[in-house]
Amino acid sequence: MTTVKHGFPWNHLIGFVLSILLTLFAVFIAFETDFSKTVIMWVIGTLAIFQALIQLFMFMHITEGKEGMLNVINIIYSIFLALVIVFGSIWVLTSGHSAIH
Amino acid sequence: MSLDEFFVTGDPLILASQIAIGLTMIGLIALVTYLKRWKWLWSEWFTTVDHKKIGIMYILAGVLMFFRGGVDGLMMKAQTSRPNLEFLDAQHYDEIFTTHGVIMILFMAMPMLIGIMNVVIPLQIGARDVAFPKLNALSFWLFFVAAMLFNVSFVIGGSPDAGWTSYFPLAGKEFTPGVGNNYYAIALQIAGIGTLATGINFIVTIVKMRAPGMTWMKMPMFTWTSLVTSIIIVAAFPIFTVALAYMTLDRLFGTHFFTVAAGGDPMLWLNLFWLWGHPEVYIVVLPAFGMFSEVIATFARKNLYGYKSMVFSVVGIAFLSMLVWVHHFYTMGNSASVNTVFSLTTMMIAIPTGVKIFNWLFTLRKGRIEFSNAMLWSLAFIPCFTIGGVTGVMLAMAAADYQYHNTMFLVAHFHYVLIPGVVFAVFAGLYYWWPKMFGFKLSEKIGKWHFWLFVIGFNLTFMPMFFVGLDGMSRRMYTYSEGLGWEGWLGFSAVGSIVMAAGFAALCYNIYWSFRYAPRDIGNDPWNARTLEWATATPAPHYNFAKIPEVTRLDPYWDMKKKGETGLKKSDLKPVHMPSNSWTPIFLGVAFGVVGFFLVFEWFTLAIISSIGIIIGLVANSFDYDEGYHIPVEELEEEERAWRGDLK
Ligand code: HEM
Ligand SMILES: [Cu+2]
Numbered sequence: 001m002t003t004v005k006h007g008f009p010w011n012h013l014i015g016f017v018l019s020i021l022l023t024l025f026a027v028f029i030a031f032e033t034d035f036s037k038t039v040i041m042w043v044i045g046t047l048a049i050f051q052a053l054i055q056l057f058m059f060m061h062i063t064e065g066k067e068g069m070l071n072v073i074n075i076i077y078s079i080f081l082a083l084v085i086v087f088g089s090i091w092v093l094t095s096g097h098s099a100i101h
Numbered sequence: 102m103s104l105d106e107f108f109v110t111g112d113p114l115i116l117a118s119q120i121a122i123g124l125t126m127i128g129l130i131a132l133v134t135y136l137k138r139w140k141w142l143w144s145e146w147f148t149t150v151d152h153k154k155i156g157i158m159y160i161l162a163g164v165l166m167f168f169r170g171g172v173d174g175l176m177m178k179a180q181t182s183r184p185n186l187e188f189l190d191a192q193h194y195d196e197i198f199t200t201h202g203v204i205m206i207l208f209m210a211m212p213m214l215i216g217i218m219n220v221v222i223p224l225q226i227g228a229r230d231v232a233f234p235k236l237n238a239l240s241f242w243l244f245f246v247a248a249m250l251f252n253v254s255f256v257i258g259g260s261p262d263a264g265w266t267s268y269f270p271l272a273g274k275e276f277t278p279g280v281g282n283n284y285y286a287i288a289l290q291i292a293g294i295g296t297l298a299t300g301i302n303f304i305v306t307i308v309k310m311r312a313p314g315m316t317w318m319k320m321p322m323f324t325w326t327s328l329v330t331s332i333i334i335v336a337a338f339p340i341f342t343v344a345l346a347y348m349t350l351d352r353l354f355g356t357h358f359f360t361v362a363a364g365g366d367p368m369l370w371l372n373l374f375w376l377w378g379h380p381e382v383y384i385v386v387l388p389a390f391g392m393f394s395e396v397i398a399t400f401a402r403k404n405l406y407g408y409k410s411m412v413f414s415v416v417g418i419a420f421l422s423m424l425v426w427v428h429h430f431y432t433m434g435n436s437a438s439v440n441t442v443f444s445l446t447t448m449m450i451a452i453p454t455g456v457k458i459f460n461w462l463f464t465l466r467k468g469r470i471e472f473s474n475a476m477l478w479s480l481a482f483i484p485c486f487t488i489g490g491v492t493g494v495m496l497a498m499a500a501a502d503y504q505y506h507n508t509m510f511l512v513a514h515f516h517y518v519l520i521p522g523v524v525f526a527v528f529a530g531l532y533y534w535w536p537k538m539f540g541f542k543l544s545e546k547i548g549k550w551h552f553w554l555f556v557i558g559f560n561l562t563f564m565p566m567f568f569v570g571l572d573g574m575s576r577r578m579y580t581y582s583e584g585l586g587w588e589g590w591l592g593f594s595a596v597g598s599i600v601m602a603a604g605f606a607a608l609c610y611n612i613y614w615s616f617r618y619a620p621r622d623i624g625n626d627p628w629n630a631r632t633l634e635w636a637t638a639t640p641a642p643h644y645n646f647a648k649i650p651e652v653t654r655l656d657p658y659w660d661m662k663k664k665g666e667t668g669l670k671k672s673d674l675k676p677v678h679m680p681s682n683s684w685t686p687i688f689l690g691v692a693f694g695v696v697g698f699f700l701v702f703e704w705f706t707l708a709i710i711s712s713i714g715i716i717i718g719l720v721a722n723s724f725d726y727d728e729g730y731h732i733p734v735e736e737l738e739e740e741e742r743a744w745r746g747d748l749k
Contacts, residue, residue: 070308081336084423089372092427095436 015058022051109259112193119256148682150234151643152219155241157538159216160531162245166208167524169252171605173201175598178562182595184583194579195262196281200255202265203285207292208248210385210519213527215244215299218327218388220538221530222303224634224641225321227312227650232305234680235722236298242690243295250697251288254281258702261285264577266374267348269359269367274352283701286349291693293342300334303327312633314652318412321632321655322398322405325412326391329419330384336423337380344373353703368433375426383422386518387415389526390457393479396529397461399630400476401468404656407460414453421450431499432506440499447497454490458483473628474548478529481556482521489517492567507577510570516563528555528608536627540640541619547611555604561597565590625744631656636667638744647737648673669741671748676731685725689718 026047030040056062062071109115133139146154176197180189189197219237223230231237254260258280263272272282307328311320320328347358348370357365398405405411427435427443461483470476492514496502505511528551535543569590574581581587625639636658637646647669654660661667692714699708741748 067308077336081423085340085376088424088426089369089376092372092435092439093366093368095439096434 011058015054018054018058019051022047022054107257109256115256122256144682147687148238148684150230150238150680150682150686152223152231152234152237153538153641153643155237156216156219156221158241159212159219159244162248163209163213163216163527166204166212166248167605170201170204170209171602173197173204175602177201178595178598180579181581181591183592184581184585184588186580189579191579192262195264195577196255196260198577199261199264199267199285200251203251203261203289204248205519206265206381206385207289208244208251210523210527211292211296212244212248214330214385214388214523215240215296217392217527217530217534218303218330221534221634222306222324222327223310224537224637224645225324225632226307226310226315227633227636227646227652228306228310229645229649229677230680231302232310233302235683235686237302238683238686239689240295240299240302242687243298243693244292246690246694247288247290247292247295247697250291250694250701251284254284254288258284266371266378268374269348269351269365269370270361272348272352272370273360273367274355275360280701280703283349283352283703286345286352287697287700290342290345290349291697293338293345294693296334297338297342300331300338303331304335307331312650312652315657318409319652319655319657321391322394322408322411323388323391323632326387326389326394326415329415330387333380333384333387333419333422337377337384340373341377341381344370344377347373349700353700368430371430371433372426375429376423379426379429380422382518383418386522387418389522390415392526392530392533393461393482394464395632396475396479396533397464398656399533399628400471400473400479401465402471402629403464403468404631404659405460406463406466407456408655410456411460414456417453418450421446421453425450428497428499428502431502444497444499448494451490451494451497458487458490473532474543474545474552475529475533475628477549477552478525478532481552482525482529485517485521485525485556485560489514489519489521493518505570507575508570509566509574509576512576513563513566513570516566520559520563525556528552533628534634535615536623536639537634538640539616540623541615541621542623542627543611543615544619547607547614551604551607551611553604554607555601558597558599558601558604562594562601563597565594565597626658626662631659633658636661638740642740644677644679644732644737647677647741648675668749669745671738674734674737674741676733677737678729678731680729681727683722683725683727685718685722689715689722692718 026044029035029043029047033040035043056075062068062075108119133142146158149155176189177194180186180194219231261267261277261281261284263277263282263285267282267285270276272285307320307324347356350356351358351360351365357363359365359367359370361367394405394411424446425443427439428447431440431443461479465480472480492510496505496511496514532543532548535541569587572586572590574585574587623639625637626635627639628635633650633652634641636650650657650661658667692711695711695714696708699705699711738748
């Protein structure tokens with residue numbers, strides 16, 4: 001994908017449509033359904049993650065160019081670290097008799 | 102606050118140091134003025150953005166800090182050499198082990214390694230400088246100012262005294278109301294900004310600026326370990342930044358992140374501290390591994406055995422290093438599952454580390470070993486570090502750690518890791534790259550004294566600590582009574598520390614002697630080395646390479662020498678673009694130092710006013726449109742002829 005393609009920008013179109021759909025879906029879930037607050041938050045959160053991935057791959061081209069692989073590794077590693085730090089800390093500090101009450 | 106609260110008073114030892122510091126400062130200022138060297142200092146060193154000079158300043162500061170931290174160590178050893186001594190009181194002992202630990206790790210190990218990285222990495226990858234030279238200078242000045250701020254604590258205001266780990270609740274305002282622990286919070290914050298910037302700088306440098314042809318798997322081992330260290334810095338230091346910020350808020354503004362009362366949780370500090378603190382251990386030890394790899398390959402006259410497995414084990418260590426932090430507080434009362442998981446991850450680190458040890462041994466096997474000083478340090482490292490590693494696996498077992506935790510056994514363990522793993526490496530690196538910095542070798546003969554005294558002294562000092570630890574002596578004990586069976590071990594250990602100090606003195610003498618008398622005509626490749634830093638003049642010219650080398654395989658310089666391709670064609674010379682010196686890094690460093698000092702004393706009005714200095718520095722930096730300058734071809738030609746003879 002490193003060479004510039006002059007064909008129709010399908011990627012952009014699909015990304016654009018998907019982004020709009022996901023946003024509309026989120027609005028729908030939030031305003032038009034009777035799910036509890038927690039469920040709504042989880043659903044919207046999940047949609048947001050997909051949205052972010054679409055942005056990264058379809059518009060920000062993280063897999064392209066000489067450093068594509070590096071960018072992907074970098075992002076995965078950052079997410080991994082964030083998860084370890086947050087959930088690791090919660091786990092460590094709430095188990096056993098050292099737990100925060 | 103009255104003046105005698107400001108200055109620490111009432112202790113003859115400290116009074117003597119105050120006077121000594123004052124006199125030394127006056128002496129230095131007088132000396133520079135007398136020699137008319139102010140302008141030279143300013144334009145050649147204080148404002149430089151040259152990675153080699155910045156590296157040398159780091160190393161110089163590191164040696165000074167090693168001296169300071171070492172004196173702390175000797176004082177502790179003197180105090181515990183006999184039972185019931187009253188050389189230091191409890192408070193003083195607390196302050197000394199705290200400053201010793203902080204200084205050794207953050208102001209000795211870090212700058213020494215970052216200094217050597219600075220000198221070597223751009224040369225080793227065939228680049229002309231780091232990616233952001235000015236940022237690099239800023240990193241140095243932030244570190245330096247932070248180190249000075251931390252060091253004045255013992256004469257002005259009082260030293261921190263809650264250990265290098267500064268655990269809460271002890272490190273909170275309730276239990277340590279003085280300014281001592283403010284110094285810890287503020288100085289380490291400032292140093293941390295510099296370190297983070299260094300990490301980013303070196304990642305970009307190594308990823309973006311390698312010579313053409315140097316693919317990932319053709320990178321020298323030291324470059325690899327420096328890259329991985331930089332990545333761990335960027336991953337781990339922000340955690341410390343946050344933890345220190347909470348600590349500062351707690352101490353200065355009465356918040357309750359870590360307090361016992363009002364919903365705070367002291368264990369949160371431990372958790373965050375070690376989330377940074379364990380990776381920090383790998384930050385200092387990985388570059389050291391890289392240096393040993395270079396030295397061992399060079400002096401065994403072989404390429405490094407198992408290069409690929411070396412790379413994978415470094416990456417593996419980096420990955421695991423973020424997953425083991427709880428092994429520092431198994432005893433805080435976690436559930437069994439937490440302790441089990443962290444026991445396992447900890448023991449897993451021994452695997453890639455073991456791989457590396459075996460690779461070094463196999464590199465040595467059937468090599469034509471030359472026992473130069475750099476090589477001696479590398480050889481001594483292997484068994485000493487293995488003792489540290491094996492006792493580490495003992496400590497990794499959570500159940501057993503309930504016995505070892507916070508005893509002298511632990512203190513012996515981490516000194517067996519840190520001294521061979523960092524200090525021996527720094528010595529090996531200094532002997533090896535000294536010519537690259539200064540154009541002459543350190544004396545091999547005096548170096549042997551340095552080596553034997555230090556290695557023997559080190560083992561004499563720390564081996565007994567394992568045994569007193571197993572006999573029940575806990576760490577950070579300032580005295581003990583007779584009849585516990587410890588005096589013999591501890592007396593022995595104190596004598597050992599004097600032998601080690603003699604080793605350090607031999608190093609200082611070696612530096613002095615070699616500056617005066619060592620031969621200067623050593624050529625550009627005094628060790629018959631393998632990597633690119635030796636493909637240019639020794640000491641390296643300020644532009645590093647007249648023509649950027651091209652790399653076709655691992656150990657490129659070795660290859661070039663075999664093929665006879667080390668020459669330089671006149672037609673290859675083009676003007677070289679160089680960055681200009683800048684006053685903003687040192688200015689910003691000092692500005693941060695001043696604000697930091699006022700924050701330590703909680704003089705907020707002054708702190709706010711003086712933070713204008715930081716803003717001025719940043720603004721001035723943004724409006725600095727200097728594009729650097731070019732070195733003309735004629736000048737390159739002249740400099741290259743000076744050491745190559747005629748060009749082709
Ligand atoms: C120069 C020789 C050295 C000597 C004689 C020495 C001696 C000591 C002693 C006696 C203690 C305190 C033991 C206790 O009472 O708990 C100590 C603690 C410590 N040392 Fe060293 N040490 C030396 C070098 C180093 C080096 C090179 C490092 C790190 C790179 C280091 C890092 C530490 C740390 C982190 C502590 C713990 C401080 C604390 O408890 O908060 N030391 N050392
Ligand atoms: Cu650890």
